[in-house]
Amino acid sequence: MASPADAPIDYAAAMVTAPTSAADWIVVAPVLAPILLGAVLLMVRHKPVLHPWIALPGLAIVLASTVALVARVAAEGPLVMTMGGWLPPFGISFAADMLGSVLAMTAAFVALVCAAVAVRDIDTTGRRYGFYPFVMLLMAGVEGSFLTGDIFNLYVWFEVFLISSFGLIVLGSERSQLDGATKYAVLNLVATTLFLIGTGYLYGIFGTLNMADIARKAPGLRETAPLMTLATIYLLAFGMKAAAFPVNFWLPASYHTPRIVVAALFGGLLTKVGIYALLRTQVMFFPVERAVLSDVIAWVAVATMMLGVLGALAQSDIRRVLGFLVISGIGVMLAGLALGTPAGISGAVVYAVHSIIVMTALYLLAGEIAERTGGYSLHDVAGLYRVSPALAAAALLLVLSVAGLPPGSGLWPKVMLVRASLEEGAGMLAFAILASGFLITIAMGRMFALVFWREGENLAVTREARREGLLLLAVLVAPAIAIGLWPQPLIALGDAAAAGLLDPSSYLGAVFPQGAQP
Amino acid sequence: METALSVTVGCFFAISVYLLLSKHVIRIMLGVGVLGNAVNLLIFTNGRLLREVPPIIAPGMSTPAMEIANPLPQALVLTAIVISFSLFAFMLVLAFRAYQSLGTDDTDGMRVAEPADEKLPPLGY
Numbered sequence: 001m002a003s004p005a006d007a008p009i010d011y012a013a014a015m016v017t018a019p020t021s022a023a024d025w026i027v028v029a030p031v032l033a034p035i036l037l038g039a040v041l042l043m044v045r046h047k048p049v050l051h052p053w054i055a056l057p058g059l060a061i062v063l064a065s066t067v068a069l070v071a072r073v074a075a076e077g078p079l080v081m082t083m084g085g086w087l088p089p090f091g092i093s094f095a096a097d098m099l100g101s102v103l104a105m106t107a108a109f110v111a112l113v114c115a116a117v118a119v120r121d122i123d124t125t126g127r128r129y130g131f132y133p134f135v136m137l138l139m140a141g142v143e144g145s146f147l148t149g150d151i152f153n154l155y156v157w158f159e160v161f162l163i164s165s166f167g168l169i170v171l172g173s174e175r176s177q178l179d180g181a182t183k184y185a186v187l188n189l190v191a192t193t194l195f196l197i198g199t200g201y202l203y204g205i206f207g208t209l210n211m212a213d214i215a216r217k218a219p220g221l222r223e224t225a226p227l228m229t230l231a232t233i234y235l236l237a238f239g240m241k242a243a244a245f246p247v248n249f250w251l252p253a254s255y256h257t258p259r260i261v262v263a264a265l266f267g268g269l270l271t272k273v274g275i276y277a278l279l280r281t282q283v284m285f286f287p288v289e290r291a292v293l294s295d296v297i298a299w300v301a302v303a304t305m306m307l308g309v310l311g312a313l314a315q316s317d318i319r320r321v322l323g324f325l326v327i328s329g330i331g332v333m334l335a336g337l338a339l340g341t342p343a344g345i346s347g348a349v350v351y352a353v354h355s356i357i358v359m360t361a362l363y364l365l366a367g368e369i370a371e372r373t374g375g376y377s378l379h380d381v382a383g384l385y386r387v388s389p390a391l392a393a394a395a396l397l398l399v400l401s402v403a404g405l406p407p408g409s410g411l412w413p414k415v416m417l418v419r420a421s422l423e424e425g426a427g428m429l430a431f432a433i434l435a436s437g438f439l440i441t442i443a444m445g446r447m448f449a450l451v452f453w454r455e456g457e458n459l460a461v462t463r464e465a466r467r468e469g470l471l472l473l474a475v476l477v478a479p480a481i482a483i484g485l486w487p488q489p490l491i492a493l494g495d496a497a498a499a500g501l502l503d504p505s506s507y508l509g510a511v512f513p514q515g516a517q518p
Numbered sequence: 519m520e521t522a523l524s525v526t527v528g529c530f531f532a533i534s535v536y537l538l539l540s541k542h543v544i545r546i547m548l549g550v551g552v553l554g555n556a557v558n559l560l561i562f563t564n565g566r567l568l569r570e571v572p573p574i575i576a577p578g579m580s581t582p583a584m585e586i587a588n589p590l591p592q593a594l595v596l597t598a599i600v601i602s603f604s605l606f607a608f609m610l611v612l613a614f615r616a617y618q619s620l621g622t623d624d625t626d627g628m629r630v631a632e633p634a635d636e637k638l639p640p641l642g643y
Contacts, residue, residue: 152594159601166608170615178616180631185609186546190538196557196598203594204564257631316639378639446639454643 016085026072027081027094029065030104030143033058038136048127052119055132059112062139066105073101074496078510080149088149088511089210095149097507099349099497103276104146106353110268110360110476111139117364117472118261122171126259129171138164138265145273149511151199152209154277158192158241165270168262169254180254187250191240195277198233205230212511215284215504222288231289234281235297242274242330245303251327252311256319256376260367263319267326268360272352275333282337283345283501290340298338302432304331309439318366318376321447322359325402328436329355332417335429339420345498347416350490354409354483358401361476365395368469369451378447382456390470392452394477399448401480403441409483410437412491523563530556543613543623550609554602558595565591 011017037058044050072079073096082091096104115135122131141161148154165188169181199209205225206214218227240247251271255263282290282297290297308328315321329351336348366376368391373381385392401408414433421430483490500507530552537549565588573586617623620630 152597156597156601159605163605163608166605166612170612173615173619175619176631178612178619178630179628181612182543182616182628183625183631185605185612186538186550189550189605189609190553193553193557193602197560200557200561200564200594203561203591204566253632314638316637379637382643450640450643456643 014087014090016082016087016091020081023072024079024081026065026068027079027096027147030062030069030108030147031094031140033061033065034136034140034143038133038140041133041136042130045128045130045133048124051127051132052115055115055136056112056119058136059108059115059139062143063105063108063112066101066108066143069096069101070098070105070493073098074493077506078500080510089208089213092153093149093210093212093511094147095212095507095511096147097497097500098493099276099279099501100146102349102493102497103272103352103356104143106356107142107146107269107272108139109479110356111135111142111265113472113475114261114265114268114360114364117264117367117469120466120468121261121367122259126171130167131171134164134167134171135265137161138168138269142269142273146276149211150209151202151211151214151281154211154280155192155196155199158195158273158277161270161273162188162192165266168265169258171259171262174257177257180257184250184254187240187247191237191247194233194237194240198230198237201226201233202230210511211280211284212504212508216508216512218285227286228289228292231282231286231293234286235278235293238274238278238281239300239334240274242271242278242334243304243327244274244300244330244334245307245327248304248307248327248330252320252323255323255326256317260319260363260370263322264360264363264367267322267363268356271326271330272333272356275330275337275348275352278334278337279345279348279501283340284504284507287340287502290337294338294340297334298426298429301331301334301338302428304328304334305432305436306331309436309443312443313439316378318369318378318381318447318451319363321378321443322362322366325362325440325443326355326359328440329359329402331436332414332433335421335433336417338429339417339424339426341420341424342495342498342502343416343420343423345501346491346494347413347420349497350416350487350494351410351413353490353494354401354413354480357476357483358398358409358480361398361473361480362402364469364473364476365391365398368473369395371469373451378450381451382454383452385452388470391473392448394470394473395448395452397477397481399441399444401484403444404437405441407481407484409480409487411484412487413494416491416494519567520563523559523567527556527560527563530559541625543616543625546625547606547609547613551606554598554606558598558602561594561598562591565594 078097080095082093084091138161141157144157170177243251305328308324311324312321333348333351336344370376401410404410404414418430534549534553537545568587571586573589575582
């Protein structure tokens with residue numbers, strides 16, 4: 001093993017010697033920008049007037065770089081940057097493939113809208129508590145999770161957005177917030193600890209943490225190593241993060257307690273990171289183990305869908321209805337994971353994009369309803385159609401979207417998933433997707449009828465509603481309807497993401513340019 | 519050595535699960551603390567234990583002369599310690615604030631966010 005030190009050192013054997021081109025920095029820009037600007041925001045903590053002026057351009061940078069990333073990945077395949085220039089698997093890689101970059105782009109879009117809504121919704125006190133720095137760090141964590149190519153690094157990003165979400169969920173320190181936050185914090189911490197347990201075992205088995213390296217070593221280890229254990233631990237850990245039945249009870253306990261714009265961010269983004277991690281680990285690392293577990297995942301998916309809609313039917317607080325709808329949507333995405341076919345995974349990815357946009361929009365809609373009527377209870381809120389027909393129109397489009405009816409964005413992913421289920425002979429999944437869609441139609445149709453059509457006196461209006469809220473809601477409704485009317489581009493992206501997951505050879509080739517074989 | 523540490527890790531997990539299943543927030547917090555340490559020890563054990571050979575390459579050599587300890591698990595554990603410590607500190611404050619304003623540390627009694635007597639939604643109008 002020993003070798004004389006005077007031999008010339010071949011740096012190319014251990015380092016990336018080619019300089020990184022400036023255009024490649026878009027892989028890390030979605031993470032760098034929010035972290036740096038989050039630090040700047042902390043420095044100007046006592047000048048809350050400045051906060052939106054720093055946060056909004058920062059999130060616009062994130063959105064622009066993720067849009068560029070999607071275009072680049074679509075044209076050239078996965079884009080990789082390795083920290084410190086150490087050749088993978090030694091350096092920590094950032095690897096953007098189609099799955100990660102599409103979700104990163106959607107997340108950046110809704111975060112920008114939410115930050116704009118918060119300009120008005122979060123007052124000076126909330127800003128002094130650190131609303132915008134928390135949002136920036138939350139986005140750094142979410143974008144980092146989508147773009148990282150290293151499993152331990154994924155754990156670190158999970159913790160980054162988790163601790164930012166703790167800060168956001170208790171913003172205001174109301175009694176119900178402290179109650180919800182306690183349950184949210186404990187159960188999410190247990191979930192990420194499970195993830196860490198799995199990663200510890202994974203390191204013991206594989207001796208590597210690089211995702212591409214794991215994917216290329218898994219076939220050789222399948223005969224001897226307990227990969228089934230790893231796949232099951234990850235299924236439980238990420239299922240808990242995604243709020244899949246039966247480990248979903250932290251979500252309805254907490255998502256209705258924070259400020260509505262915070263709830264919109266959480267409902268849109270956080271559970272989808274769990275779905276992303278499930279797709280990444282189950283499909284790319286452990287496809288054989290996923291096939292063994294597919295019956296379990298299918299039943300979990302059915303139970304999650306049904307529990308979500310039945311919970312939504314039983315709630316009288318609009319925000320709690322929405323919390324259960326988030327859970328129901330997770331079940332639909334898990335159905336795609338259970339199928340494991342290209343069409344199924346593509347459907348899950350398209351549904352994730354739809355769910356990020358529409359769930360955020362629905363929470364913001366709830367905020368607009370509360371601003372005009374002073375409450376969230378279906379018993380009290382009434383007669384809003386006379387007050388704001390435009391809001392009623394936006395609400396109707398969102399109700400159709402979330403129920404999976406035309407012209408909303410929920411239609412096409414559900415069509416894809418139902419067709420994929422029938423092709424695989426999984427009639428139960430197809431039935432559950434359609435039945436949950438029907439029950440969502442009832443739950444949300446009832447909400448629409450009560451809130452907008454029912455005659456009634458409203459509670460005292462806390463403050464005059466302004467146009468910006470409606471405008472920003474329209475910014476979210478527009479892509480939802482656009483996806484419903486012209487779904488081909490998004491479906492093409494979803495197909496590319498599914499193909500990249502099922503056959504990661506281009507991903508491996510991008511991470512290991514010196515040769516994809518070990 | 520691995521066997522002894524494995525048994526220790528198992529005991530840690532048993533203790534933390536027992537504590538996490540409690541109704542009282544303070545016991546749950548203790549369970550979370552033990553759980554973090556259990557995981558750290560687990561990662562450390564998973565990185566193979568080789569004693570007393572620091573991962574340092576002697577002067578004049580470009581590769582180590584013999585098998586050395588694996589430095590990576592220590593880096594992972596260090597990261598995990600920092601993260602679990604900060605989250606634990608936050609959760610202790612959260613538990614204390616929740617106890618102050620809710621007046622209980624029994625999770626069965628914490629029903630402010632999800633009231634037990636909530637009405638069903640209206641069935642018609």
